Amino acid sequence: MIEQLLRILAEGGIHSYEDLASRLSVSMPLLEMMLEDLSRLGYLRPANNDCGSHCAGCSIGSCSITGPGRLWVLTEKGVQAAGRLD
Secondary structure, eight states, rough: OOHHHHHHTTTTTTEEEEHHHHTTTOOOOHEEEHHHHHHHHSEEEOOSSSSSTGGGGOSSSEEEEEEEEEEEEEEEHHHHHHHOOO
């Protein structure tokens, strides 16, 4: 299931916690644990959260997930790992 999450994130775009939990058919707490695991393993990183959701002018440009108090970005390691899953 964590590989499926990595694939979804590698598709690009911005995903809400609700969207990801629904697509994976998991609870929000389980999704949060999966995100934390991907972060601990170096596939995701928390981004600076003072963007105020101004995505069009965002300098990060590759945000993947927005959630309660969190903004996550897929790392290069995460992109490479997702590429190997296909």
